Amino acid sequence: DKSSEPYRSMLSSPKAQFFNTSSPGLNVGLVTEGKKSWYRVAKELNERSSPLLLQCDRLHAVFVRKEDAQPLQEALGSDRPTTVLDAAEQEKLNSQLDLRLRSSKGKEALLVISTRSLEGAIDALVSISTPIQQLAVLGPEAPKVHDFAKRWVSAKVISVGSICPVALPGKSIVARGEAIS
Numbered sequence: 001d002k003s004s005e006p007y008r009s010m011l012s013s014p015k016a017q018f019f020n021t022s023s024p025g026l027n028v029g030l031v032t033e034g035k036k037s038w039y040r041v042a043k044e045l046n047e048r049s050s051p052l053l054l055q056c057d058r059l060h061a062v063f064v065r066k067e068d069a070q071p072l073q074e075a076l077g078s079d080r081p082t083t084v085l086d087a088a089e090q091e092k093l094n095s096q097l098d099l100r101l102r103s104s105k106g107k108e109a110l111l112v113i114s115t116r117s118l119e120g121a122i123d124a125l126v127s128i129s130t131p132i133q134q135l136a137v138l139g140p141e142a143p144k145v146h147d148f149a150k151r152w153v154s155a156k157v158i159s160v161g162s163i164c165p166v167a168l169p170g171k172s173i174v175a176r177g178e179a180i181s
Contacts, residue, residue, distance in 0.1 A: 026132050027057070030145065031064045032140065033065065045076065045110065061112070062113070069084065081109035082109055083104065084112045125153045133155065142160045
């Protein structure tokens, strides 16, 4: 391929890094407890789950507590396709959740998963077999939940307060943005 000729020296440099933009991993959000602006949360989720983004950067699913599912759906609006999975009511969650998460990655709809608690969401994330590329912890309690999530969830990137636009390879990275509260 002659198109790489002008870049040969740069591409062969030991400092050159290559990123897999067709990553098999999921980008998942987790909305924490506490008082928050649902408008700001929905705005971030809508922007980061847009079908215009590359699939590797797109948010595929978000976990919320059962009592927060309705306000989130109202804030997301009807013009954004979402699929809701009520994990709080399902006993065979693990097998269904893994399947639903994998299928949501290929679709343009954001999968909203309601759980009884944040601990239940973390348990669900630990039990799925699909690798997690990024876990974005959103909401006023994000810094506190980050420490807990970092211990239990094996994600390449754990972002706190906002969703990273690019999923980077390597060890767990903490990306701190402006907190959504």
